[in-house]
Every structure is written in C-alpha cells, then in structure tokens.
Amino acid sequence: MSSVRPRRSVLYMPGANARALDKARTLPADALILDLEDAVSPDSKELARNQIAEAVKTGGYGYRELIVRINGLDTPWGLADLKAIAPLGADAILLPKVEDPATVSKAAIALEQAGASAKTTLWAMMETPLGILRAAEIAAVSKRLTCFVMGTSDLTKDLHARHTPLRLPMLTSLGLCLLAGRAYGLTILDGVYLDLKDEAGFEESCIQGLELGFDGKTLIHPSQVEPANKVFAPSEGEIAWSRKIIEAFAEAEAQGKGVVLVDGKLIENLHVDNARRVVALADAIAARG
Ligand SMILES: CC(C)(COP(=O)(O)OP(=O)(O)OC[C@H]1O[C@@H](n2cnc3c(N)ncnc32)[C@H](O)[C@@H]1OP(=O)(O)O)[C@@H](O)C(=O)NCCC(=O)NCCSC(=O)C[C@H](O)C(=O)O
Ligand SMILES: [Mg+2]
16 A cells, blocks of 8 residues: 555635535545634634534544644634644644744644644645745754645735736745755645636646646635646556556666666656656555545
C-alpha cells in the first residue's frame, strides 16, 4: 500500500453550516477543511466549534482527511478552539495567517498539552506579506508542521493587488512558499478560486497550480471537487510513461548502466524518482476506487 496521500481537492466548509458538514461525507474530496475562522461570524464561533467537534467525533468521512482551521491564537477564540479540537483525532489543525515560526512552535506545544495524538499534524496558512517573507523559517520550525496552504484572497488584499487570470501578482509569493515547502518536505496547496460560474477559468487555475508544483487546490464549493481531482491526478499517459521508464531503468541498472534511452529520450535517476512518485500517487488514487 502506498504511503502517498492524495490531496488534489481540499474543500473548505464553514463550521456553522451543519448541512455542509454532513454533505461532505459523500463528496469525492481528498480532504476537508472544517472552518472556524473567516467563514464563521463572531456570533457563530461557539456553535461552529461545537458542530465541528461533533462531526470529528462522529466521523463517517471515510478516506477524506479532516482538517480544522482554528481562529488565530491571538484572537479571543484561537486557544479555546485548539484545546477543544486537539484531543479529537482530526488529521490536522490549520493555523491561519501564520507570520512567524514562534506561532507554530506555540501551537505545537499547546497540542501536546491538550493531549493531541502524534497523528494530528499542523498545517499553516501562508497569506500575509510577513508570513511569505518568513516562509523558510516557518517551514523548518517543527516536525508537526506538514503542509502549507496558500491564502491568496488575504494575500491579494494585503498586497493591494488584483485577482487576474494569469495570477502574475501572486507568482512571487507562490514561488517563495513552494521553495520553502519543498525544501522542508511539506505538502503545499494552492489558494481558492472565487468565481463559481467560471468553470474554464477554474480549470486553467488548477492547471497553472499543477505546473507550478502544487499538490492540490483548496476549494470553496462541491462543484470544484471533480475538476480539481482530474487536473491534479496523473494522466493515463503519464502513468504508462512512468511505469515504462521505471522498468527500462531497472533493466539498464542490472546491466551496470546509469542512464538509458527510452523512445529516444535520455532517462536518468532523477526522472525515475519522479516516475516513482507519479506511480505511487496513481496507485493511492486507484485504491480509493
Ligand atoms: C459559496 C457558498 C456560500 C455557496 O453555498 P450555497 O448557496 O449553499 O451553494 P449551493 O446551493 O450551490 O450548494 C449546493 C449543495 O452543496 C452544499 N455545499 C455548498 N458549499 C459546500 C461546501 N463548501 N462544503 C460542503 N457542502 C457544500 C450545500 O449545502 C448544498 O447541499 P444540498 O442541500 O444537499 O443541495 C458555499 O459553497 C460556502 O460556504 N463555501 C465555503 C466558503 C468558505 O468556507 N470560505 C472560507 C474559506 S476560503 C478562505 O478563507 C481562503 C483563505 O483564507 C484566503 O485568504 O484566501
Ligand atoms: Mg484567509
């Protein structure tokens, strides 16, 4: 069984929306972010926390990873969110607007103290200019931290930038986080696409995210799940090619060679490493049926 975890589609849902929390049990998303932060009004924070706690305890989400986005630890709700959710066995707690490594360290200590199992990791939202500038320090700070999530809406606001089709205003920030995330072995997820009616624009944005190196995309509506799953899954052609070069390279190695030509293309170790990653991801997706 592969240890690769597909995270092609990661769907946010407001914790105050009981219908959405329930419906998510049947959606083909790889992961769900149950939100206590920006999608929940101050008046509903407590209701949302209780509903999310109940949903995590009740389960029934199958292969879908459960991530709870808590409020910032510097808000009136953050620490209470963390203490309430930590012991329940969610896959991760997502910290919003992370700007320094100390925030992650503080959350990691609070998780231990609240009795979280080792299985519950920390994810960090990268969505402020200071956070982006410190991406490498943040990525390196704690073994509990396993994923960066781009918060492109907050970032666009803070940069006084615009949402544009090619996302040129975002590329520096996306690139810095990708570099930091990959350098320290984190998963890294692209930001949301806000126009639910623009299906073509959404697909373009997924393709751009894939080409930049993201593992998957964060989503705001069930209609975005299947298109994201399709774009971020290896294609049949990619899988067949990957299997072919793995086999050809193994044969070459058995003959004492370090490189091989497959269909006229030079194949080295680095291509085979990538091919193994592709095959592992494809196998993990296939195992979901
Ligand atoms: C955008 C929405 C408010 C639209 O909701 P609604 O009008 O209910 O949509 P539909 O009628 O089309 O819904 C059809 C059915 O699907 C369910 N549904 C809708 N959205 C979700 C969801 N996100 N998860 C699960 N299920 C969902 C509805 O209940 C309907 O079900 P049924 O009754 O069976 O027909 C809504 O989609 C929504 O709230 N989306 C999430 C918004 C959100 O969480 N935003 C915060 C995260 S984004 C962010 O903060 C990014 C970051 O921080 C940054 O800075 O960039
Ligand atoms: Mg945000």
